[in-house]
Amino acid sequence: MLAHRLDSLLLPSCTETMGALARLVDTAELWEAVWISNQAMVLGFLLAAIVGVPLGLLMGRWRRAERYVDPYLNILLVTPKSALIPIVIMATGLGLLSRLLVVFISAIVVITVNVRTGLRMVDPAWVEMAQSFGATEGQLWRKVFLRGGLPGILTGFRLGLARAVSGMITVELLLVAVGIGRLILDFEGMFDAPSLYATVLVVVAEAVILLQGCRWLERWMAPWAGEGVAR
Amino acid sequence: MIELRGCRKAFPGRDGQAPVVVLDGVDLTIRAQEFVCLLGPSGCGKTTLLKAIAGLVPLDEGEIRIDGRSVTGPGNDCAMVFQDFALLPWADVLSNVAFGLELRGVPRATREQRAQELLAAVGLGGFERHRPRQLSGGMQQRVGLARALAVDPKILLMDEPFGAVDAQTRRLLQEDLLALLDRTRKTVVFVTHSMAEALRLGDRVVLMTSRPGRVRDTIEVGLPRPRPPDIEKHPRFVELKDYLWQQLREMNA
Numbered sequence: 045m046l047a048h049r050l051d052s053l054l055l056p057s058c059t060e061t062m063g064a065l066a067r068l069v070d071t072a073e074l075w076e077a078v079w080i081s082n083q084a085m086v087l088g089f090l091l092a093a094i095v096g097v098p099l100g101l102l103m104g105r106w107r108r109a110e111r112y113v114d115p116y117l118n119i120l121l122v123t124p125k126s127a128l129i130p131i132v133i134m135a136t137g138l139g140l141l142s143r144l145l146v147v148f149i150s151a152i153v154v155i156t157v158n159v160r161t162g163l164r165m166v167d168p169a170w171v172e173m174a175q176s177f178g179a180t181e182g183q184l185w186r187k188v189f190l191r192g193g194l195p196g197i198l199t200g201f202r203l204g205l206a207r208a209v210s211g212m213i214t215v216e217l218l219l220v221a222v223g224i225g226r227l228i229l230d231f232e233g234m235f236d237a238p239s240l241y242a243t244v245l246v247v248v249a250e251a252v253i254l255l256q257g258c259r260w261l262e263r264w265m266a267p268w269a270g271e272g273v274a275r
Numbered sequence: 276m277i278e279l280r281g282c283r284k285a286f287p288g289r290d291g292q293a294p295v296v297v298l299d300g301v302d303l304t305i306r307a308q309e310f311v312c313l314l315g316p317s318g319c320g321k322t323t324l325l326k327a328i329a330g331l332v333p334l335d336e337g338e339i340r341i342d343g344r345s346v347t348g349p350g351n352d353c354a355m356v357f358q359d360f361a362l363l364p365w366a367d368v369l370s371n372v373a374f375g376l377e378l379r380g381v382p383r384a385t386r387e388q389r390a391q392e393l394l395a396a397v398g399l400g401g402f403e404r405h406r407p408r409q410l411s412g413g414m415q416q417r418v419g420l421a422r423a424l425a426v427d428p429k430i431l432l433m434d435e436p437f438g439a440v441d442a443q444t445r446r447l448l449q450e451d452l453l454a455l456l457d458r459t460r461k462t463v464v465f466v467t468h469s470m471a472e473a474l475r476l477g478d479r480v481v482l483m484t485s486r487p488g489r490v491r492d493t494i495e496v497g498l499p500r501p502r503p504p505d506i507e508k509h510p511r512f513v514e515l516k517d518y519l520w521q522q523l524r525e526m527n528a
Contacts, residue, residue: 173361176329177375177426178349187378191365268364268406 088147104163162196
């Protein structure tokens with residue numbers, strides 16, 4: 045009897061979860077939470093892309109830029125994001141800005157690193173060929189680096205998006221209880237495992253749809269690349 | 276006419292080692308519409324010399340003049356054909372051939388028409404919409420050759436262009452190249468490490484030594500043109516090949 049109760053608490057059955065999901069998608073509560081969470085996610089991700097892509101391009105093109113930026117990037121790479129969250133919140137409070145910043149921190153490293161890798165995949169022979177026809181630096185960027193680096197840039201977007209989603213949930217669970225994270229904490233408090241799982245399912249579904257969208261974009265925009273960029 | 280005077284180029288050594296002198300005191304005059312083969316072992320600076328003529332590698336000392344004008348950077352006189360083809364994998368064959376013209380600001384319709392003509396000339400009509408990776412190595416180099424010819428350069432610089440294809444394809448490419456050049460006379464500087472290739476194609480063979488790269492000898496080939504497929508049996512060919520062999524052996528001794 046007890047064992048059965050414990051079971052359903054930790055691992056609700058599929059039917060229970062689906063039932064809860066059906067109830068949940070009918071409530072305004074869920075969509076409001078999704079909306080609030082995604083504000084931070086989308087803005088944080090865009091900011092990370094706006095900063096990370098040029099940074100990665102710069103590092104990929106000029107070794108000197110890489111020497112300056114690389115140490116900071118490595119620090120950001122090895123520091124657990126959960127350790128940075130309190131600092132961000134102390135600095136910026138409990139509002140949208142702090143959540144946005146956590147998402148930004150989560151996403152920027154993979155974006156930068158993958159854009160840099162993407163630019164490294166640009167064959168020096170293509171650059172030399174373009175130069176031999178008298179290409180200007182602007183032409184090199186438009187017709188060689190950005191085209192050849194596109195697979196890496198898109199991979200950076202995809203992995204950055206995955207990090208952004210997890211960053212968004214982490215900060216909401218750990219410190220700023222709003223949005224989907226708040227919903228998860230609420231259901232946890234109520235021992236409502238089916239609803240809890242249903243909420244997680246919603247997050248996973250959103251992430252999967254976004255990542256698939258990115259994959260589709262990669263295949264559509266850079267079909268020539270095939271496999272080979274770090275993932 | 277290409278004049279090279281006292282050309283010297285050194286690359287910085289790795290990890291504090293002494294700089295590597297790849298070219299030292301290279302003097303060479305290449306006449307207009309001459310086919311010159313630069314022959315030498317790997318690392319003798321023949322590719323560097325070619326890139327210097329193209330304006331891609333600045334020299335430390337000396338000067339290169341094309342028709343009297345000093346080379347300071349890539350210009351419109353030369354077009355290069357690369358060993359590893361250097362085709363853009365995202366662009367189709369037509370756009371690859373038109374790429375040089377695109378960089379020089381030629382309108383799309385004009386450059387694509389020109390690219391079409393050259394594809395036909397190198398025997399690749401009908402492959403316009405293929406991507407480079409769908410083609411064999413030999414076909415890819417035909418695309419590379421068409422791209423260079425599309426800008427109608429006075430000088431064709433070829434960096435071991437047929438080194439990455441199999442022996443049979445190589446022979447066919449060599450014959451097609453000579454046929455093409457019969458129709459559009461160009462000055463050609465052709466880098467190779469194959470003696471047979473140098474003799475089969477060139478008017479003159481420039482033999483280079485390695486480290487530092489210097490001109491050891493220049494040989495007037497003097498074989499009849501058009502070169503027949505069995506040119507290798509020509510007594511003069513055999514004689515020159517023996518001579519080149521002897522020179523290479525002495526260089527290694």
